[in-house]
Structures are given as structure tokens and as C-alpha cells.
Amino acid sequence: MNVAPDRYEMRNLTRIDEVSKILDILLSNILDPTLKRDAFVHLYGAGQVATILYLKRGHTREECEIACIAAMLHDLCKYLCPDSMYDGHAHKCAVYAKEMVLDRIDVLNDEEKTAIFNAIERHDRKFEVDTPLDEVVKDADVFQRFLRRPMDDCFYRKSRVQAIIEELR
Numbered sequence: 001m002n003v004a005p006d007r008y009e010m011r012n013l014t015r016i017d018e019v020s021k022i023l024d025i026l027l028s029n030i031l032d033p034t035l036k037r038d039a040f041v042h043l044y045g046a047g048q049v050a051t052i053l054y055l056k057r058g059h060t061r062e063e064c065e066i067a068c069i070a071a072m073l074h075d076l077c078k079y080l081c082p083d084s085m086y087d088g089h090a091h092k093c094a095v096y097a098k099e100m101v102l103d104r105i106d107v108l109n110d111e112e113k114t115a116i117f118n119a120i121e122r123h124d125r126k127f128e129v130d131t132p133l134d135e136v137v138k139d140a141d142v143f144q145r146f147l148r149r150p151m152d153d154c155f156y157r158k159s160r161v162q163a164i165i166e167e168l169r
Contacts, residue, residue, distance in 0.1 A: 015107045016047070019069050022101050026080060039079035042144055047072035049147070050140035056167065057132065066112055067133055070119040071140040073097040094121035126160060139164055 023043065030036040050071035054064045077096035078089055094117050102113045119137040122130050126138055143164045146155040155161055 015065055015105075016068055016072075018105050018107045019072060019101060022104060023072060023076070026076065026100060030079060035079060039075075041148065042075060043072050043079075045144040045147065046074060046137075046140040049144050050136050053139055053143075053164070053167070054132075054136050057136070059132070063133075066108075066115060067119075067136050067140075069108075070116040070133060070137050073101060073116065074120045074123045074137050074141060076100070090124035091121050093123075094118075 027036060027039050027043070030039055047068040050067040051064045054067040055061075059067070073093070074097075075089075075093055077093040081092065081096065097120055098113070098117050102108065102116060108116070115131075115133055118131070119134045122128075122134045123137045123141055125134075126142070129135065130138075139160055142155065142158055142160045146152075146158070146161045149155055
């Protein structure tokens with residue numbers, strides 16, 4: 001009997017693939033099926049949005065990969081540690097992403113890991129302007145939520161969402 005090769009064996013692994021391996025394992029441990037679906041959709045969706053926006057903003061493919069990883073990890077703790085959902089969740093998510101993912105892979109250098117950590121830690125500072133990486137993670141966070149519920153005025157009326165809609169026109 002022939003067994004289909006693992007999807008990762010069929011091509012060269014990217015750094016996103018390395019992060020995805022760990023992320024998939026962590027998210028698969030979520031017991032509530034609705035929360036699990038929301039986690040997969042939001043985190044992977046935010047990664048895709050970050051990639052699109054960073055490309056549009058003139059960044060290299062390598063820089064887009066870092067943006068994608070940061071966005072994929074930005075709310076990880078929020079889904080895996082429900083008690084961290086509110087006060088200080090961005091800092092808790094940054095620490096959790098570092099301990100559970102970034103410290104366990106060797107495909108990112110220390111500067112990249114620090115930039116990812118900082119972007120995750122700052123993603124709740126929506127009314128402050130930080131580095132371009134920080135800003136794209138903030139934008140990916142709110143825009144992914146809008147894409148999931150485009151008729152929800154709660155997301156549509158946010159100034160960041162409106163700015164991204166204009167940017168993409």
C-alpha cells in the first residue's frame with residue numbers, strides 16, 4: 001500500500017512551515033470546536049493578511065515571511081490560555097509565543113525573533129504608531145476580523161479597517 005507523503009516532505013520547508021508545525025499541534029489541543037475553528041481561522045488569516053499588506057507596502061518576500069509569522073502568533077495565548085484574554089493579553093501572547101514557538105525553532109535569528117516578539121507585544125496598541133512590522137500585525141488583526149464579518153459595523157467602522165480598505169483600492 002502506498003502512503004501519500006507528508007505535505008512538508010513534498011517541497012522545501014519555509015520558516016512559516018516550521019512555525020505552522022508547532023502552531024498546528026498547539027491549536028489541535030483546543031477542546032472546544034468553535035474556539036478551535038476561530039483560532040485557526042484568525043491566526044492563519046491574520047498571517048495571510050499581513051503578507052498581502054506588507055507586500056503592498058513595498059517589503060521583500062523575506063520581510064513578509066516575518067510579518068506572516070508574527071501575525072500567526074499574535075493571539076496564540078488568547079486561544080490557549082483563556083484567562084489571558086483581556087488585561088495585558090498582548091504581553092502574555094508575546095511571552096507565550098516566545099516560549100512555545102520561537103525558542104523551539106532555529107530557522108529565525110535573534111533579531112527576527114525579537115522583532116516578532118515586539119510586534120506581538122505591541123499589537124494591542126492600536127492608537128499608537130510603532131515599527132512597520134508592528135503596524136502590519138495590528139492591521140492584520142483588525143482586518144482579518146473584518147473579513148470574517150464584513151457586515152458587522154463593530155469592525156467596519158474602525159479607522160484602521162477604513163484605512164486598509166482605502167489602501168487596497
